Amino acid sequence: MRDTPEELLVGTPGRYAREVFHDRHPTLIERVAAAHPYGEAQRSALRALLDESLTGEVRGLPGDAPDWADWDAWDRGYFGRPWAEVPFLWAESYFYRRILDAVDYFRAGPWQGVDPFAPMKAAELADPALDRDFAWVLSLPSSADGLDAVVRASVFGNRADISFRLQEPDAAWSDELLLDDTSRLALALPGSVCVVVDNGGREIMADLVLANWLLDTGRADRVTLHVKPMPYYVSDATASDVDDACARLGRPLDPRIAVRTHWFWCAPLDFRAMPADLADDLRGHRVVLVKGDLNYRRLVGDRDWDPTTPFAAAAVDLGVPVVALRTCKSEVVVGLDGATVAWLDAAEPRWRVSGRHGLVQAR
Known part of the structure; x- marks a missing residue:
């Protein structure tokens, strides 16, 4: 039996987690500060959060925060410790929760309930190139080729060239789609499908295309989209993002599609750590599609995995067939063969985080 590897920490030199906090977060804070006409109080709070996360210790939420008790329960001795010593998954999630606090998302006033990331998601949906990129939807076959196309679109849905790439032969995908278990997804159908959604914008549009295709071809009798309950990780989809994507596609939400959070x-x-009520919900479906990099990290554990670790050994058993659809944007990856890993390490040292390579992995 393989030993469970250590959790990834924020401050480990040379690792992607440190790059996220020290190189990406400063740019993110600038974008958030400029996204709305925030006052000096909000902009100052954002700057203070950035400084704290780079050189300070993890501060708790204010006592009147609606989820103070939740975060107190989720603490593992991290409050009061340097951010650099905290596990990446916990710290990154808390950083985004603190952004909401900094912009007064939960506080009574003009910014209460205002998504700080909404302008970024709206700009993506306003891109006229989306009309071209999603024109392929009109000619999707109902055969297995159609399933391959909608799955690949869901994996690489945030790419601007997806319409052209879907027309290329399978061989052209061999160095980008590192593992493809779409055939195992096909074996799990027909039935009820749950999609644990990742991003809004063009990616949720691709997810809706997938859901509609499954329903229209009889592969699914109902589809449930699980989205975030609040703004999170910049582009993560909420219920309002599903509405916006439907409007952009020009197709109302199919009544056989349910949106939950x-x-x-x-x-x-x-x-x-998934609570029993949510686990029971997921087990009520024939198959669960787990979308995106963050959900992948949560599915297998945000740890320093050997990439040849079998996916079934690392992934949580949810009691239902699971298919992960993900582009590689963090160091966590499992289920690959040694030859593929050696080739990627030699040809593209940053393959784990570049977003160029995708995985369709079934458990």
Whole structure:
């Protein structure tokens, strides 16, 4: 039996987690500060959060925060410690929760309930190139080729060239789609499908195309989309983002598609801590599609995995067939063969975080 590897920490030199906090977060804070006409109080709070996360210790939420008790329960001795010593998954999740606090998202006033990331998501949906990129939807076959196309679109849905790439032969995908278990997804159908959604914008549009195709072809009799209950990780989809994507596609939400949420989707925990009510919900489906990089990290554990670790050994057993659809945007990856890993390490040292490579992995 393989030993469970250590959790990834924020401050480990040379690792991607440190790059996120020290290189990406400063730019993110600038974008958030400029997204709305915030006052000096909000902009100052954002700057203070950034400074704290780079050089300071983790501060708790204010006592009147609506989820203070939740974060107190999720603490593992991290409050009061340097951010650099905290596990990446927990720290990153808490950083985004603190952004909401900084911009007064929960506080009575003009910014209460205002999504700080909404302008960024709206700009993506306003891109006229989306009309071209989603024109392929009109000619999707109902055969297995159609399933391959909608699954690949869901994996690489945030790419601007997806319409052209879907027309290329399978061989052209061999160095980008590192593992493809779409055939195992096909074996799990027909039935009820649950999609644990990742991003809004063009990606949720691709997810809706997938859901509609499954329903229109009889592969699914109903589809449930699980989205975030609040703004999270910049582009993560909320219920309002589903509405916006439907409007952009020009197709109302199919009544056979349900949109649900749960507090756990914004918790700093991996799927081993999934509460019983949510686990029971997921087990009510024939198959669960787990979308995106963050959900992948939560599914297998945000740890320093050997990439040749079998996916079934690392992924949480949810009691239902699970298919992960993900592009690689963090160091966590499992289920690959040694030859593929050696080739990628030699040809593209940053393959784990570049977003160029995708995985369709079934458990």
